[in-house]
Amino acid sequence: MLFKPLQFVTLVLAAIYQVGCDEHDHTYSEADEVVLWMNTVGPYHNRQETYEYYSLPFCRGPKESISHYHETLGEALLGVELEFSGVDIDFMADVTKTKYCSVDLSEEKYQAFSYAVKNHYWYQMYIDDLPIWGIVGEIEESGDGLYIWTHKKFDVGFNAKQIVDVNLTSEAKVKLAPNKKISFTYEVKWHQSKVKFEDRFDKYLDPNFFQHRIHWFSIFNSFMMVIFLVGLVSMILMRTLRKDYARYSKEEDLDDMEKDLGDEYGWKQVHGDVFRPASHPMMFSALIGTGYHIGMVSICVITFAIIGELYTERGSLLSTAIFVYAATAPVNGYCGGGLYARMGGKVWIKQMLLSAFLLPSLVCGMAFFINFIAIYYHASRAIPFGTMVAVSCICIFVILPLTLVGTVLGRNLAGQPNYPCRINAVPRPIPEKKWFMEPGVIVVLGGVLPFGSIFIEMYFIFTSFWAYKIYYVYGFMFLVFVILAIVTVCVTIVCTYFLLNAEDYRWQWTSFLAAASTSGYVYLYSFYYFFFKTKMYGLFQTAFYFGYMALFSIALGIMCGTFGYVGTSQFVRKIYSTVKID
Numbered sequence: 362m363l364f365k366p367l368q369f370v371t372l373v374l375a376a377i378y379q380v381g382c383d384e385h386d387h388t389y390s391e392a393d394e395v396v397l398w399m400n401t402v403g404p405y406h407n408r409q410e411t412y413e414y415y416s417l418p419f420c421r422g423p424k425e426s427i428s429h430y431h432e433t434l435g436e437a438l439l440g441v442e443l444e445f446s447g448v449d450i451d452f453m454a455d456v457t458k459t460k461y462c463s464v465d466l467s468e469e470k471y472q473a474f475s476y477a478v479k480n481h482y483w484y485q486m487y488i489d490d491l492p493i494w495g496i497v498g499e500i501e502e503s504g505d506g507l508y509i510w511t512h513k514k515f516d517v518g519f520n521a522k523q524i525v526d527v528n529l530t531s532e533a534k535v536k537l538a539p540n541k542k543i544s545f546t547y548e549v550k551w552h553q554s555k556v557k558f559e560d561r562f563d564k565y566l567d568p569n570f571f572q573h574r575i576h577w578f579s580i581f582n583s584f585m586m587v588i589f590l591v592g593l594v595s596m597i598l599m600r601t602l603r604k605d606y607a608r609y610s611k612e613e614d615l616d617d618m619e620k621d622l623g624d625e626y627g628w629k630q631v632h633g634d635v636f637r638p639a640s641h642p643m644m645f646s647a648l649i650g651t652g653y654h655i656g657m658v659s660i661c662v663i664t665f666a667i668i669g670e671l672y673t674e675r676g677s678l679l680s681t682a683i684f685v686y687a688a689t690a691p692v693n694g695y696c697g698g699g700l701y702a703r704m705g706g707k708v709w710i711k712q713m714l715l716s717a718f719l720l721p722s723l724v725c726g727m728a729f730f731i732n733f734i735a736i737y738y739h740a741s742r743a744i745p746f747g748t749m750v751a752v753s754c755i756c757i758f759v760i761l762p763l764t765l766v767g768t769v770l771g772r773n774l775a776g777q778p779n780y781p782c783r784i785n786a787v788p789r790p791i792p793e794k795k796w797f798m799e800p801g802v803i804v805v806l807g808g809v810l811p812f813g814s815i816f817i818e819m820y821f822i823f824t825s826f827w828a829y830k831i832y833y834v835y836g837f838m839f840l841v842f843v844i845l846a847i848v849t850v851c852v853t854i855v856c857t858y859f860l861l862n863a864e865d866y867r868w869q870w871t872s873f874l875a876a877a878s879t880s881g882y883v884y885l886y887s888f889y890y891f892f893f894k895t896k897m898y899g900l901f902q903t904a905f906y907f908g909y910m911a912l913f914s915i916a917l918g919i920m921c922g923t924f925g926y927v928g929t930s931q932f933v934r935k936i937y938s939t940v941k942i943d
Contacts, residue, residue, distance in 0.1 A: 387875070423449075427601075438676070497509060523558045525556040634784065649697055698712065708766065804875045
């Protein structure tokens with residue numbers, strides 16, 4: 362596909378300015394043109410494996426001239442391949458059964474249709490942004506004959522000057538055979554409907570699935586876990602810390618020799634090293650900055666989805682996410698750059714570049730890898746060259762400058778270390794401890810409870826993405842997001858307290874990785890979901906599934922890791938600023 366400058370400009374503008382918009386105003390006068398768009402076709406058992414509708418030897422209608430249509434960046438990335446059907450439909454004008462084209466089944470076309478029928482191919486169309494699904498054909502009960510549906514009957518409901526409902530009935534099945542001529546027909550019936558325009562998408566939702574009692578129960582269960590965990594952390598830690606404070610206060614009254622002879626242990630002993638910069642501060646600060654960024658994007662997109670019902674527009678959720686990610690890039694620079702400066706980092710430009718491109722490079726790298734497979738399979742998921750250039754330009758000319766601005770502000774406004782304890786010149790040796798107090802064990806166990814608070818919601822999210830369900834309960838998602846953040850912070854604080862009591866001051870990476878390990882359990886759960894809840898098969902479906910699940914898990918891990926570090930950082934600063942340390 363050759364790159365066209367006009368297309369590039371359109372895609373960039375769509376990504377930056379046009380969130381959740383469409384060229385149509387959804388208002389028609391009598392006899393106005395209504396466009397039937399053919400989108401994609403693919404196997405029913407994997408909604409993500411899609412191909413252009415006309416990759417099968419379907420024929421087009423006779424009509425050629427249509428109103429203008431332009432594609433948004435979100436649609437291009439999602440593999441939306443709208444092509445005009447050539448079928449003539451006018452608003453409120455009934456059409457009796459009419460032939461619009463025919464196909465001579467050569468051996469090649471016969472084999473293509475046969476393969477589609479055997480693999481249960483479905484196709485998707487759009488009328489006024491309302492999706493319509495139909496099946497290509499069916500297999501005879503005896504298994505000997507293959508049939509294709511040749512007649513499309515559209516039943517369109519309208520309310521005033523707006524289309525509010527579309528139903529498709531496939532009729533007139535014809536047996537497939539080589540060298541046979543097949544004619545395709547269509548029919549349109551219009552009827553008055555009482556459905557309001559703002560409610561027209563409700564028929565595509567599945568409240569019995571998403572608002573099932575188990576969904577409500579999972580939210581309630583997670584909420585009770587939060588209350589229990591917060592109470593437990595507060596009781597145990599505050600009671601334990603009170604004992605520690607009392608013991609340390611008593612030690613202040615002892616002379617130096619009595620202190621030396623006393624039993625010194627616990628978190629106070631590492632006060633001279635606990636605020637020592639984390640190892641690999643550049644990578645650590647880049648991860649924390651990216652985690653702040655992902656968290657901010659998640660909150661904004663979920664809020665917009667709740668307010669604006671973004672699921673009703675093609676690609677609007679992805680376009681919104683891209684726009685918000687680009688617009689909030691200063692958050693990444695400010696948080697990551699400020700942390701790097703507090704850790705004494707000097708190579709701030711390098712850190713800024715790493716922070717700005719850490720997540721985009723992972724996403725683009727995985728997307729390009731999957732894109733090569735999609736191109737090999739001629740799938741509609743193959744990203745056009747122009748779209749790749751548009752995404753690259755957004756990263757270079759929008760995200761990078763805004764990250765630079767945030768980094769400069771972060772270094773100047775939040776880059777001065779203000780630790781409550783002085784840092785020793787020589788690091789204190791870390792004593793031996795029991796195996797279950799090792800950072801590696803703490804990291805593995807740290808993600809169990811956070812995963813337990815969200816795994817039911819993961820099932821609903823996976824089902825909406827990998828099956829024919831439209832996720833619309835973003836209020837539930839917001840609650841789960843808050844629960845996940847609270848549980849992650851509480852668990853990480855407990856883990857860090859145990860680590861510091863073992864006189865191990867390497868809490869920064871441990872707190873981050875213990876919280877981030879939640880994503881490891883999510884990725885393991887994705888294996889279970891793939892093998893037991895889907896019927897996917899083949900290289901393309903497997904690579905697509907596990908590739909994008911890996912990206913989702915990495916982003917979730919970075920965000921959870923940041924939650925854990927930020928909460929733990931406040932906890933560590935609080936306990937060491939309360940105790941008087943000479």
